[in-house]
Amino acid sequence: MLKLIHTADWHLGRVLHHQSLLDEQASVLDQIIDYAITHQVDGLLVAGDIYDRSMPPAEAVRLLNQIVNRFASLDIPMIMISGNHDSAERLGFAAEQLQKTGLHILSDLNRVSEPVHLQKGDITVQVFGIPFADPERVRNQFDQPVHDYDQAHSFLVERIQKSRDKSLPTVLMSHCFVDGAQTSESEKTLSVGGSDRVSYEPMLDFDYVALGHLHGPQFRGAQHIRYSGSPLKYSFSEHKHNKGITLLSFDSKGLVEQQHLPLSSQRDVRVIEGMLDEVIAQGKEDPHNHDYVMVRLADTTALLDPMGRLREVYPNVLHIEKRLLQPEQVGQANREHIKLDAPKLIADFYQQIQGEPLTAQQQTIVEQALNQLNKEPSA
Numbered sequence: 001m002l003k004l005i006h007t008a009d010w011h012l013g014r015v016l017h018h019q020s021l022l023d024e025q026a027s028v029l030d031q032i033i034d035y036a037i038t039h040q041v042d043g044l045l046v047a048g049d050i051y052d053r054s055m056p057p058a059e060a061v062r063l064l065n066q067i068v069n070r071f072a073s074l075d076i077p078m079i080m081i082s083g084n085h086d087s088a089e090r091l092g093f094a095a096e097q098l099q100k101t102g103l104h105i106l107s108d109l110n111r112v113s114e115p116v117h118l119q120k121g122d123i124t125v126q127v128f129g130i131p132f133a134d135p136e137r138v139r140n141q142f143d144q145p146v147h148d149y150d151q152a153h154s155f156l157v158e159r160i161q162k163s164r165d166k167s168l169p170t171v172l173m174s175h176c177f178v179d180g181a182q183t184s185e186s187e188k189t190l191s192v193g194g195s196d197r198v199s200y201e202p203m204l205d206f207d208y209v210a211l212g213h214l215h216g217p218q219f220r221g222a223q224h225i226r227y228s229g230s231p232l233k234y235s236f237s238e239h240k241h242n243k244g245i246t247l248l249s250f251d252s253k254g255l256v257e258q259q260h261l262p263l264s265s266q267r268d269v270r271v272i273e274g275m276l277d278e279v280i281a282q283g284k285e286d287p288h289n290h291d292y293v294m295v296r297l298a299d300t301t302a303l304l305d306p307m308g309r310l311r312e313v314y315p316n317v318l319h320i321e322k323r324l325l326q327p328e329q330v331g332q333a334n335r336e337h338i339k340l341d342a343p344k345l346i347a348d349f350y351q352q353i354q355g356e357p358l359t360a361q362q363q364t365i366v367e368q369a370l371n372q373l374n375k376e377p378s379a
Contacts (some may be wrong), residue, residue, distance in 0.1 A: 001256065004043045005044050008049065009229070010230070011052040012235055017319055029067050034247065041076060043078070054087035056156060072102055081129040095107065096272075106129030113160055114161075114163075131175060149327055150199055178198055186238040215234060223258070231244075245263065268292070276299050280309060284311025294317070294319040302321075306322075
């Protein structure tokens with residue numbers, strides 16, 4: 001068997017609510033290398049968005065350099081395409097020379113019909129890559145009357161279909177948004193109004209389609225047209241994702257098996273819901289309280305410094321959402337609050353600060369102090 005790993009959307013240099021994820025990214029990339037060694041894979045497919053932005057920070061570049069060197073030392077070829085977050089020109093620097101070392105960077109649209117051949121014994125798999133390309137670029141570069149992403153993508157797929165050797169198993173890599181697939185908040189919109197979608201039908205004829213761009217592991221149209229998903233949770237909307245990579249096995253006739261292999265992060269990304277006091281009590285017993293957390297609070301009353309109180313038990317809480325009251329509830333809450341007499345207001349404030357109610361003795365002291373104030377003449 002010839003084995004490949006399909007991964008995508010590394011987004012090296014990504015931050016989550018201003019929190020750098022570089023350490024977590026290094027950890028999951030180590031796990032991918034471990035999988036490559038354990039399963040004795042013959043190639044790594046990275047389907048775009050290697051970096052999180054077109055001009056990545058130096059630390060992200062250093063991390064990619066380390067990963068490339070480690071795969072090269074294992075003699076495992078890497079094939080990557082540029083995504084919408086990458087700069088195709090920067091990522092593709094010295095691509096022709098790097099091919100000799102086993103690093104194949106497919107970022108030039110003019111070369112989409114040129115395959116990379118991976119071999120093991122009598123098995124040869126040809127791999128084609130379609131880097132992210134908007135319709136305007138395809139239209140200008142190939143002088144074609146394409147007006148949306150679907151037309152541009154279909155045109156590039158057709159070029160590959162005409163040049164492929166149909167006697168060999170064929171993998172297509174593409175960074176695109178297949179119509180109907182599930183999205184998350186962390187994915188950058190390609191266009192407005194849905195014109196960024198592409199059809200899966202032109203890709204049905206390939207043995208496997210390694211997709212990038214969407215962060216949730218999923219297939220679209222057929223089991224062999226698949227997003228591996230991102231290796232980490234890059235927004236709180238992804239907190240239920242089962243992150244991982246896809247292990248592929250080929251024989252001389254085509255795809256034999258695909259398997260999802262899970263990845264775990266040093267800190268999970270979680271959403272916790274409940275009343276503030278309940279969440280704090282839970283945090284005191286939570287063995288994973290250092291995860292990255294968003295808290296959805298069910299409290300409908302005013303809260304004093306909820307972030308500060310939460311960080312005492314969840315030091316990496318990054319965001320708070322508070323249930324919004326309906327307008328009629330707001331009016332009712334305000335009227336009820338006004339009705340509170342001074343002792344009740346003080347008792348409520350004390351409980352917010354101390355986390356416990358006034359004792360009977362303290363209530364007596366408050367009442368005595370208020371009575372004394374009411375007896376004093378106003379200035």
